[in-house]
Amino acid sequence: MGSDLLDRRERLLGPNVPTFYDRPVEIVRGEGASLFDADGQRYLDAYNNVAHCGHCHPRIVKAICEQAATLNTHTRYLHEGILDYAEALLGKFAFDGQLLMTCTGSEANDVALRMAQAVTGKRGFIATDNTYHGNTTAVAHLSTRRPPIGGWPDHIRRVPAPDSLTPLGGSLEAQSEAFAANVAQAIAELEESGHGFAGLMLCPIFANEGMPGIAPGFLDPTVEAIRRAGGLILCDEVQPGFGRIGSHFWGHEWLGVTPDVVTMGKPMGNGHPVAGLVATPEVMGAFREAFGYFNTFGGNPVSVAAAMETLRVIEDEGLQENAAQVGDYLLQGLRDLSHPLIADTRGLGLFLGIELARDGEPASDAAGRIVEAMRERHVLMGRVGRAQHILKIRPPMVFNRSDADEILEKLSQSFEELPA
Amino acid sequence: MGSDLLDRRERLLGPNVPTFYDRPVEIVRGEGASLFDADGQRYLDAYNNVAHCGHCHPRIVKAICEQAATLNTHTRYLHEGILDYAEALLGKFAFDGQLLMTCTGSEANDVALRMAQAVTGKRGFIATDNTYHGNTTAVAHLSTRRPPIGGWPDHIRRVPAPDSLTPLGGSLEAQSEAFAANVAQAIAELEESGHGFAGLMLCPIFANEGMPGIAPGFLDPTVEAIRRAGGLILCDEVQPGFGRIGSHFWGHEWLGVTPDVVTMGKPMGNGHPVAGLVATPEVMGAFREAFGYFNTFGGNPVSVAAAMETLRVIEDEGLQENAAQVGDYLLQGLRDLSHPLIADTRGLGLFLGIELARDGEPASDAAGRIVEAMRERHVLMGRVGRAQHILKIRPPMVFNRSDADEILEKLSQSFEELPA
Known part of the structure; x- marks a missing residue:
């Protein structure tokens, strides 16, 4: 069956259409934190952050169905839905914001870059050297996975990402200062090159960088350097946002940063293609003045209904609190795992990582083996980091203690089989 | 009510969030070719091509609901849905193709540009000087509505669009040769500039250009110039595709062109955010080799279910044939309208235009007045063309003769009120 499907694909x-696993899984049904394959076998989902409130959450499905049966058109007509949602979402921010809706996080980040350009009149951006912010041409320039067709563009500069295995400095404070110094250096280079400096885009928990062990305040010296240069801070909340990290609703709150633009995507509609940006009125105004942006599907009543019900479910079911509690329980359990290759275990809410290293070097092979072994044990998880050597646990936010126990037990078994 | 909503927006x-009309409409419900405002007033929809099979088509709503309640995840797991859809969709093409799915037409066009770059190793593109292909940074470079932030990029060259009011040459054949000569000139400039020539992107019926009166074969000399230079032909079927033009399922079939890449969007899922590209295996392979593309929401089971049911409804309800028949009936009726400002009336299936001119110059003001007068008569339509002087009728494909009679009667009334 699987190989038939692979042939057809x-x-x-x-x-080269990406799949997971040596033996890819055919998934046909989802419910809560469970996925089921074509043979009816259950898999515990410890990977998919898109199904934020759990796969096929009945309330969100109902909201989509009711609105799809009523009206699905665009924002060139007036509709209360997007306004009610904007009010609810903007209420989750500590700063004064306005909302622009798109369909994907990539589109949101693509717009965020142009917002910074509109405000500053400059073209240059800084990102870390181990990141991914999306798949449009402009946003893919920020990624380091594969060189863009035509080569790396000169107006993007990369700074070394914080890294737990090979820290930029000794103390966390030294790392923070080193990061800021690299950003300041990149700003100077961009200014010298003539591109000028428009902004820094980053995920506030450095999710794709492997969620290195930083702490609130880490970015403070960097923020100072950015503000001094007149650049914008663009926070990509596609991964940490919507309560994922437990302690805060947004990653930037945890980090202690006030961004100019926040972008969001994957979990926003629990799987429905909806994404967006929140920007300060000054930034939104500059963008709306400079660019006649319209997104046909962006902010349509059905997408908004999905997003609104997702927001309500997060609140009604206390999913942020659940992420804090179950995440903490799971982190304690992960820290009890014992294996010579485990270099570090860390986490924020329901975003957790186990860094594997051999003689101080990333143990990518071992991380790959664990992910495959877990798949055979019917637990879906991933890996991340500059060498894909960090096990990533990022389940739907309805993950409970019993799910945590299951993953802990199976991880323990998988590590037992792993050579040192 | 309306002004409250505008203040909240x-x-x-x-x-500057775009709305339609001097007095924007609040739409709360849709059914077939009808939209209803908050007061329960009905509007005949002669504008929205997104709701291709009619607003809130029950079969498509059902397909979305059933799949949303079953599974909504991504293509890194195997799923038959996308493969069944790919088989059905590719069957609608006369050439051998492969499918890549995105969420928006903008994303599809953004990928199409990179496909041409991957195949040719070149960066330069040609588009017409009055077009719109989407809203990402890279694709917006092709548009001429407003200069991009940072100015017009050098690797995009624009050629004069075919124009019925001010033709590029005398006979249609002369216009066709003139268009090709301009493309050849742009190719030479791109090659000289060092960017090289990657491809031409165009809508095969030149929809945003105002659907000028060209004929099949028009592009033949241009295709020859492009092939000679090793460039690709990227057909944006977001507007003409899926049977809209009545005589053919795709615009490029009508034009008599075999593209390397076809992009599609708006009507593909009847309003659900789904879009995609069909490319030859050679082109798809080159792109997939050069670029590690993954789109989280692209090709998810729910989007695919919406797209699949849309395709089935088009066939089961004979919507292409309906577009041909009702479109022909409507075109005849539009040609019977009489007003000194009507310079030309033309159409392909259910995409029709009335070009308004005064002394050979675009009569934009008059077109604006008609659109507003029609809105007051509860018919929604738009305008297009280099000076927004062409009335555009592009309704859901379930538009019937009685709908056609209604728009004809109200257009007749609106033209009667229009000063010459």
């Missing part, structure tokens, strides 16, 4: 979709 | 979404 290759024929119909072409080569 | 300005406060929550910022300034």
